[in-house]
Amino acid sequence: MSTIKYSVPNISCNHCVHTIQTEVADLEGIKSVKADAATRVVEIVFDAPASEEKIKALMAEINYPVAGLAI
Ligand SMILES: [Cu+2]
Secondary structure, X not given: OEEEEEEOOOOOOHXXXXXXXXXXXXXXXXXXXXXXXXXXXXXXXXXXXXXXXHHHHHHHHOOOOOOEEOO
8 A cells, every 4th residue: 555645736726626536536446535725735545556657647637737746
């Protein structure tokens, strides 16, 4: 199981938070998704078959590209 925190600059409101949480949670292997509109950070816990590549590809597809790792 891996936990990753991504910086996602396109998050601007709770609607974005909801969209990201719903879409990412649909990927197989995702255990939890927490997006935060204030910090613009998305914290994801996942296991195979999910991967960072698949998560990042999906985020880009739904118009919330990952800018990098959040500290
Ligand atoms: Cu929004």
